[in-house]
Amino acid sequence: MRKNIDITEQEYKTTIQKFYEYFENGYLFENFLKSFLDKIGLDEISVTQRSRDGGFDLKASRFGVGGFSEADAVNYYVQAKKCSPEQRISVKAIRELKGLIPFGHKGIFITTAKFSADAEKESNNDPSNQLYLLMENLLLAAV
Numbered sequence: 001m002r003k004n005i006d007i008t009e010q011e012y013k014t015t016i017q018k019f020y021e022y023f024e025n026g027y028l029f030e031n032f033l034k035s036f037l038d039k040i041g042l043d044e045i046s047v048t049q050r051s052r053d054g055g056f057d058l059k060a061s062r063f064g065v066g067g068f069s070e071a072d073a074v075n076y077y078v079q080a081k082k083c084s085p086e087q088r089i090s091v092k093a094i095r096e097l098k099g100l101i102p103f104g105h106k107g108i109f110i111t112t113a114k115f116s117a118d119a120e121k122e123s124n125n126d127p128s129n130q131l132y133l134l135m136e137n138l139l140l141a142a143v
Contacts, residue, residue, distance in 0.1 A: 013085070016085045016112065017085055019112060020082065020083075020084065020085050020112040023082055023112075025082070026057075026080065026081070026082045027050065029080055029082040029112070030047050030057045030058060030080045031047060033057075033058060033078065033080050033110055034046075034047055034058060037058065037060050037078070041062065042060040042061065042062050042076065043060065043061050043062060043063050044059075044060060044061045045058060045059070045060040046058065046059050046060075055079070055096070055097065055100040056077045056078060056079060056100070057078055057079055057080040058077075058078035058080065059075070059076070059077060059078065060075075060076045060078065061073050061074065061075050061076065062074045062076070074105075074106060075102075075105045075106070076105065076106050076107065076108055077097075077100070077101050077102075077105060077106070077107050077108075078107070078108045078109075078110060079093075079097045079107070079108070079109045079110070080110050080111070081093075081109070081110070081111040081112070081113065082111070082112050083111055083112055083113035084112075084113060085112060085113060085114070086113075087113040087114070088113060088114055088115065088116040088119075089109070089111055089113055089114070089115045089116065089119050090116055090118075090119060091116060091118035091119045091121075091122045093109075093119065094109065094115075094119045094122045094123055094131060094133075095122060097109055097131060098122070098123075098126075098129055098131050101129065101131070106130065106131075106132070107130075107131040107132065108131070108132045108133075108134060109123070109131055109132070109133050109134070110134040110135070111134075111135050112135070113135065114135055115133050115135065119133070120133060
């Protein structure tokens with residue numbers, strides 16, 4: 001069971017900066033995310049090729065239950081961005097990713113940066129094309 005840990009804002013900033021610096025490049029960050037997505041319960045996780053990957057860095061599925069596992073599967077397309085913690089992910093980046101996700105599938109945008117307020121709004125503006133944003137959740141789960 002995970003414990004809630006209270007940390008100061010400075011401790012948080014120091015931790016997220018160390019987390020960002022830990023990965024020498026985006027490819028190492030993507031490989032870390034493969035393990036992370038496995039730990040949170042996704043299935044068949046793969047890192048896409050480095051170029052001509054269709055705009056996605058990882059693909060994953062979450063299977064349903066029992067005999068319906070194939071019929072009830074959810075496919076996820078994941079964008080990973082290793083950016084400075086001071087950076088903000090723009091609404092444009094969210095719109096671009098949402099435009100690439102095939103109908104009936106879901107997206108996840110994972111970053112070491114923060115999301116702009118407009119990016120957060122855009123991620124939820126269409127329930128049929130919802131995009132999950134992970135940043136603080138990623139750090140807190142990894143620590």
